[in-house]
Amino acid sequence: MTNQISKEDFFQRVYKIVSQIPYGKVTTYGAIANALGIKSSAIMVGWALNAAKNRSDLPCHRVVNRNGLLTGKKHFPTPTIMRELLEQEGINFIDEMVDLKRHFWKPEIR
DNA sequence: CGGGTGACTTTAC
């Protein structure tokens, strides 16, 4: 099909999707990867986010792993920021995990 | 071109 993803497009799409995550919602690496058509490479989403963190407009704290665990917090300036921000947005935590049942947001496929 | 790394996921033990 016409869905060829160049690596540059891949980064753009990740930025786009993450920036579209609504307030009080979270999504997962796998979900984003799936939306991009690379579902077996969720790790690449994380890699894109790593580059994306240079872009301050990106709410990377709303992206968590499949369990809702804040695996990315280690890459934040302070590991507490991610948890704090999410809690401020009204996101419910179960121990260290986000309640994906309530706050999971499905990214759009474009 | 090859090897190491990684903000993932799943299966296996």
Add this chain to the structure above:
DNA sequence: CGTAAAGCCACCC
């Protein structure tokens, strides 16, 4: 709950 391995693919050296 713990570690290990494999699959995945971009980036760096």
